[in-house]
Structure formats: structure tokens, C-alpha cells
Amino acid sequence: MKTYFFVLLFLIGVSSTSISQEMKISRKQVPASVLNSFKSTYPKAKIKGTNIETKEGVAYYEIESKEGKTKRDVLYSKDGKVMEIEEMISADQLPQQVMEALTKNYSNAKVKSIEKNIQGVVTTYEVILQNGKKKTEIVFSADGKITNTK
Numbered sequence: 290m291k292t293y294f295f296v297l298l299f300l301i302g303v304s305s306t307s308i309s310q311e312m313k314i315s316r317k318q319v320p321a322s323v324l325n326s327f328k329s330t331y332p333k334a335k336i337k338g339t340n341i342e343t344k345e346g347v348a349y350y351e352i353e354s355k356e357g358k359t360k361r362d363v364l365y366s367k368d369g370k371v372m373e374i375e376e377m378i379s380a381d382q383l384p385q386q387v388m389e390a391l392t393k394n395y396s397n398a399k400v401k402s403i404e405k406n407i408q409g410v411v412t413t414y415e416v417i418l419q420n421g422k423k424k425t426e427i428v429f430s431a432d433g434k435i436t437n438t439k
Contacts, residue, residue, distance in 0.1 A: 311342045311351070322369035323350045330371075331356060331363075374407040386433030387414050394435070398425070
């Protein structure tokens with residue numbers, strides 16, 4: 290019985306290290322390389338919040354911002370390299386293939402929000418739909434293929 294208990298504790302410990310954790314931090318705690326990278330890329334954006342996010346034991350820094358009507362979160366490595374960009378966009382900014390797939394498959398649903406996600410060279414579009422009281426999250430690739438549904 291003790292063996293099973295220790296194996297269970299070990300598995301819980303291993304699984305918790307692979308879970309992403311996020312914590313708000315002050316702007317002073319963000320490395321200068323991250324702030325400089327953000328400011329040079331988005332000089333007109335206003336920083337709304339800063340976080341440290343740990344994924345698989347590696348720390349990343351997230352800057353939450355707003356530039357005009359665009360809300361944007363950018364995730365950086367500690368040396369200022371962009372790891373991921375999340376931007377709220379409107380339906381008219383969707384690629385034509387995504388818009389066609391959306392209207393073909395979900396014509397009765399109302400679009401609540403759209404987020405454009407860029408990781409390296411891969412861009413996806415996360416669309417939150419509402420049909421009655423039911424909300425659905427659909428992730429599209431840039432060519433209009435559904436890659437995930439929640």
C-alpha cells in the first residue's frame with residue numbers, strides 16, 4: 290500500500306511540473322530585454338499588465354497591452370525573443386478561408402470574440418461562438434481547417 294501511495298505522489302509531482310502556471314508581476318520584475326523588445330515592436334501600445342508564466346520549468350514573460358482598439362498579449366523568453374502573440378481581432382480581419390468555414394459550419398451562431406494566435410510561423414484563429422446559451426470555442430488554421438473544438 291505504501292508503494293502505491295509514493296507512486297501516486299510521484300506522478301502528481303511530475304504532472305504538476307508540466308502544467309503552465311501564470312503569476313502577475315510588476316513591470317520592474319520584467320527583464321529589460323523583454324521590455325525593450327516590446328517597446329521597439331509596439332511603440333504606441335500601452336502596457337496593461339505583466340506576468341511571469343512557467344511552462345515545463347521555463348520562465349516566460351507576458352506583456353498585456355492595448356493599442357487603439359487592439360488588445361494584445363505577447364509572450365517572451367527572458368532574452369526578449371517573441372514566443373507567442375495573441376491579438377483580439379474583428380471578423381473582417383479573418384482570412385477568407387476561415388470566414389468561409391465559419392459561415393458554412395456555424396451560420397446560426399453569433400461570434401462573441403476572435404483571437405489571432407501566432408507561434409513562430411504558425412497562425413491560428415480562436416473563435417468563441419454562442420448559439421442560444423451554449424458557447425463553443427473553435428480553433429481554425431489559417432487555411433480554414435478546424436484544428437480544435439471545445
